[in-house]
Amino acid sequence: MKTKYLRQLVIAAALTVGGASVAAADCPVKVGVALPTSVDWGKPIAETALWVADMINEAGGVDGCPVETILRDTQVDAKVGVDAAKAMVDLDxxxxxxxxxxxxxxxxxxxSVTVPAGVMQISCCSSSTRITGLAEEGSTKGLWFRTFATSNVQSAVLTKLAKDAGYGKVTVFYKNDDWGQDMASLLDNALKASGIEVAASIAITDNQPSYRAEVTEALGGNPDAVILALYPKEGIAVTREWISLGGTTKMVGANSLRSEEFRDAVGMQYLGDFIGADTSSPRTASASAFVEAYKAKFGGEPSGPGLPNSFDAAAISLLAYHAAGNGATGAEIAAKVPMVTDPAGEPVDANVEGFKKAMALLSEGKSVSFQGGTGAVTFDANGDVSAPAVSWVFTETGIDERQYIPLEEVNAFIQSLN
Amino acid sequence: MIGIISYLAFFGTVASILAIAVLGLNLQWGNTGLFNGGVAAFFGAGAYGAMMLGGPADPLQFGAFELPYTIAFAGGIFLAALVAWAVGLLTLRLRHDYLAIATFGVAVALEAVARNAEWLTGGAKGMRGFPRPFEGLFEDQFTYNLAFLAFVVLILIAVYVGLERLVRSPYGRVLRAIREDEIAARSLGKNATRLRLEAFVLGSAIIGAAGVLYVSFYAFISPQDMAPILTFQIWAMLIVGGAGNNRGAVLGAFLIWGAWTSSGFLLAKFAPTAVQIYTGPIQYIMIGSVIVGMLLWRPQGLLPERIERTKTGNEAPGKTASQG
Amino acid sequence: MIQNLMDGILTGSIISLGAIGLTMVMHMLRFANFAYAELLAIGAYAALVFDRLFAALVPVMDQAFGGLSLTWSLTLATLAAMAITGLSAVLIDWAIFKRIRQKADALSMVFASFGVALIIRNVITLIFGLKAELYSNDIAFAMVLSRDPLLLIKPDQVFVLVAALVLMTIFHLVLSRTTFGFALRAVAENPALAQVAGVPLARIIIVVWMIGGAFSAAAGVFYALTNHLSPLIGHNFLLPVFAATIVGGIGSVYGALLGGFIVGIASGLALQVLPSGYSPAMPFLIILAVLLVRPQGLFGEAEQT
Structure with a gap:
């Protein structure tokens, strides 16, 4: 292990000395993964990303070269995350x-790391509208993508579901972090614009001894329904408290609650009226491949926040890497992303066979339409994902998708709010 | 080769910024015996203060006055000092535990403000786009990073030299006298409470300066940057390096930050994939063990305090008996 | 308003249990122990393990008492967890704090406790993962005591309050009626003097850790029973428990009891005025207020510095 690493270092050093800016075309292809593995919801996201790399390797690897993932823990600490990214970009x-x-x-x-170095970056789970602003300024140089819908789309879909269900007055519980605060203010606008009264919008801060006071405050508003923009951990705590204090079981939840952990801990008997929102296209037989493959690998439904998004981020970026060829620069890989997500391309499944097929087609210079865990993903000019929406419900055996909302309808609804 | 230099320059910059914060803590704890459990609060105050004054205008929030860098720099330091002054005034009279707990609480409270007062601090999203100082002077990122490293190192040296002088001056001797035996110092007519407050404010201002440099380097600040773990990291650096010794403080900063980043690096390289998923907790356990082990087997740190003993007397044991 | 008051009392009872041991330890060993609150997490998880074990061995024990989510197996598991946590506390003191005490000063101990807390929290994370665990997945419904103003209370919470009060009463009787209690209080109030008077300090320290650990374990289980388990339980309770100790006056057992309730109630009522995002800062504001008005706490003796 150690000698192998040393040899790689020597080769890498030799290559960098030899040709300054030419990206080394050596095997294996190294790919950086910076995820918060020390956090509850971060671990499965990382496992999913590593699993995709294994599948790509099984399918032949990137441009015939096996992928070597370098997983670094960000510890949700900017210092640590940036250092890890910097080390992967500069040293590996x-x-x-x-x-x-x-x-x-x-x-x-x-x-401070990827854009200055010309490295492509793709995130499964960052939703901040700040990044869209950055991309609009041109500061991301087309190197940035994300497979997670922006808070704007997520809040619009939640609003639409609440409106379609006929709720006139709702209370919003939101996670008190960047995503949740974004969601809360966007939800507030969207709900009011579509004529729904917001009884209260209540911040749920992580890791509090008790959420009783927050829930009690919400009960006072006497809403028809609650909208939950929470992660499973505090979602479980708040929802259990809410139900035990006699709150309504009419709930509309963000995709982050699409989790068996949440269903089991709250209990099916209280989730009959729960409607969830997510971004996804209809599950044709081929697009369900992700779910099947995930079950086969991990022995359970892919039911945590960000898992299909992590899968797609890894798969799309690695397929684009394959299309760009071993030795491609970040910008070259980013330029190939549209080839992988071409709606007019040949649909390919999210499994080893699908990857084999996609890689063969991409090598021939043909584009494919990757049918991933969140459906047929496409990106706009800012690297933001645009995907149709879906509503889902909890069932005894899992999670069922109910109603698909086409992309046009989602966009029309967002327009109607302005 | 360029890659390695580029990374080392980056590492050196972050480590130097942290080293400045450790020097500030060393003045408080190493030289004056004040337990600051809220390093992150003063670091954050410096960073947020600079960002509010020097950051780009944003119609949605207060501040962002786009003032010149020097004013933003001074403003950040001033905010950190102001917070320290208020906290110190309330708690420095009391037994040392109170200061530890109260400063820990300040960090929690300031983090809550940074997270919730969206109009003031941008909320959990943080604030971005701090104009990086003298960026216009350099053609490419690589040279700029080297120049920025030089800038940070210069400030580190200035702080180090300044503190060394201070510690060796009569003033520094009084601070140590208060730490060792407050009653004796009082009996010599020294106003211990005021001196302790001064040291606390000065130390916090230095920590605030580190915060300013941090935001200058990353051009971004969010409540995550003032999590309690930062306090722990800075303390670990001081304890390992050697409390009371400024050279130890700097050494500790480079060692611990090096260990912190390289443990992640090594785990990513050599641990099997199945284990990699658990590297986060393992890393924390390792670092925690290093700290505890250090305190068990070499509590004076790698570079112990060098005291010019003018008289023999009770040293460390007397440190707390007088304060209890 | 009344609801917040009542909820505050219930949270307060848990904080009180956590603060009893801390106030004694802090006073006797003279350091702010940042690892103390991790005992709550050890207790809660130990009970989870025993609960699953007992329920698996004797399935009949997994029957919940009417209206409560408490089962026989959890009751026994709690007792086992109290013993285990007490022993862990003694073990940690013996392995780490005692050794550092002999070498360095009290403030090194403060920092050592930072490190110990980090280790404990991450060992728990490594074993159980970070996801929320529950003793029972059933939701126990609240009873409506009054419609206007709305007043709700969960049976589990009543049980927790009663159980906490029973534990406190027993402890009070021990403190006030037995020779051992006198010795304990003597040491807690003035360790040096007690030692001169012939109280075996080392042994008393072990007993105090046992008691503190046991009470913390109970607090951890009670918390997890009405909420959920997470490796961060200890971290979440750190500031509230410290606040209770300071409010009561370091070293005063009864002060800590009362302090816990004050912190709980004040945090509950604060949400009437402050947005909920600020609730983590509440215990700190209480600490500041106490330090301003009565620095030695409600029952503490004035410090002579």
Whole structure:
């Protein structure tokens, strides 16, 4: 192990001395993964990303070269995350960086590491509208992508579901972090614009001894329904408290609650009226491949926040890497992303067979339409994902998707709010 | 080769910024015996203060006056000092535990403000786009990073030299006298409470300066940057390096930050994938063990305090008996 | 308003249990122990393990008492967890704090406790993961005591309050009626003097750690029973427990009891005025207020510096 590493170092050093800016075309292809593995929801996200790399290797690797993922823990600490990213970019010469989760870490990595070095960065889970602003300024140089819908789309879909269900007055519980605060203010606007009264909008700060006071405050508003923009851990605590104090079981939840942990801990008997929102296209037989493959690998449904998004981020970026070829620069990889997510391309599944097929087609210079865990993803000019929406419900055996809302309808609804 | 230099320059910059904060803490704890449990609060106050004064205008929030860098720099330091002055005034009279707990509480409270007062601090999203100083002077990022490293190192040296002088001056001797035996110092007519407050404010201002440099370097600040773990990291650096010794403080900063980053690096390199998922907790356990082990087997740190003993007397044991 | 008051009392009872041991330890060993609150987490998780074990061995024990989510197995598991946590506290003191005490000063101990807290929290994370665990997945419904003003209370919370009060009463009787209690209080109030009077300090320290650990374990279980388990339980309770100790006056057992309730109630009522995002800062504001008005705490003796 050690000698192998040393040899790689020597080779890498030799290559960098030899040709200054030419990216080394050596095997294996190194890919940086900066995710918060020391955090509850971060671990499965990282496991999913590593699993995709294994599948790509099984399918033949990037441009015939096996992928070597370098997983670094960001500890949700900007200092640590940026250092890890910097080390991977400078020392391991990665041209592709996956991560991070929290926008407070993703943003400094983007501005002080990946963009200056011309490395492509793709995140599964950062939703901050600050990054869209950065991309609009042109500061991301087209190197940035994310497979997680922006808070803008998420809040619009939640509002639409609440409106369609006929709720006239709602209370919002939101996670008190960058994502949640973004969601809360966007939800507030969207709900009011569509004629729904917001009884209260209540911040749920992580790791509090008790959420009783917050829940009691919400009960006072006497809403028809609650909207939950929470992660499973505090979502469980708040929802259990809410129900035990006699709150309504009419709930609309963000995709972060799409988790068996949440369902089991709250209990099916209280989740009959729960409607969830997510971004996804209809699950044709081929697009369910992700779910099947995930079950086969991990022995359970992919039911944590960000798992399908992590899968897609890893798969799309690695397929683009393959299309760009071993030795490609970050900008070259980023330029190939549209080839992988071409709606007119040949649909390919999210499993080893699909990857084999996609890689063969991409090598021939043909574009494909990757059918990932969140459906057929496409990116706009800012690297933001645009995907149709779906509503889902909890069932005894898992999570069922109910109603698909086409992209046009989502966009029309967002327009109607302005 | 360029990659390695580029990374080392980056590492050196962050480590130097942290070293400045450790020097500030050393003045408080190493030289004056004040337990600051809220390093992150003063670091954050410096960073946020500079960002509010020097950051780009944003219609949605207060501040962002786009003032010149020197004013932003001074403003950040001033805010950190102001917070320290208020906290010190309330708690420095009391037994040392109170200061530890109260400063820990300040960090929690300031983090809550940074997270919730969106109009003031940008909320959990943080604030971005701090104009990096003298960026216009350099053509490419690489040279700029080297120049920035030189700038930070210069400030580190200035702080180091300044503190060394201070510690060796009569003033520094009084601070140590208060730490060792407050009653004796009082009996010599020294106003211990005021001197302790001064040392506390000065130390916090230095920590605030580190915060300013941090925001200058990353051009971004969010409540995550003032999590309690920062306090722990700075303390670990001081304890390992050697409390009371400024050279030890700097050494500790480079060693601990090096260990912190390289443990992640090594785990990523050599640990099997199945284990990599657990590297986060393992890393914390390792660092925690280093601290505890250090306190068990070499509590004076790698570079112990060098005291010019003018008289023999009770040293360390007397440190707390007088304060209890 | 009344609801917040009542909820505050319930949270307060848990904080009180945590603060009893801390105030004694802080006073006797003269350092702010940042690892103390981790005992709550050790207790809660130990009870989880025993609960699953007992329920698996004797399935009948997994029956909940009417209206409560408490089961026989959890009751026994709690007792076991109290013993285990007490022993862990003694063990940690013996392995780490005692050794540092002999070498360095009290403030090194403060920092050592930072390190110990970090180790404990991450060992728990490594074993159990960071996800929320529950003793029972069933939701125990609240009873409506009054509709206007709305007043709700959960049976579990009543049980927790009663159980906490029973524990406190027993402890009070021990303190006030037995020779051992006198010795304990003597040491807690003035360790040096007590030692001169012939109280075996080393042994008393072990007993105090046992008691503190046991009470913390109970607090951890009670908290997890009405909320959920997470490796961060200890971290979450750190500031509230410190606040209770300072409010009561370091060293005063009864002060800590009362302090816990004050912190709980004040935090509950604060939400009437402050947005909920600021609730983590509440214990700190209480500490500041106490330091301003009565620095020695409600029952503490004035410090002579």
């Amino acid at each position: 010469k990665v041209q592709l960086m996956m991560g991070a989760v929290s926008s407070g870490v993703t943003l400094p990595i983007l501005t």
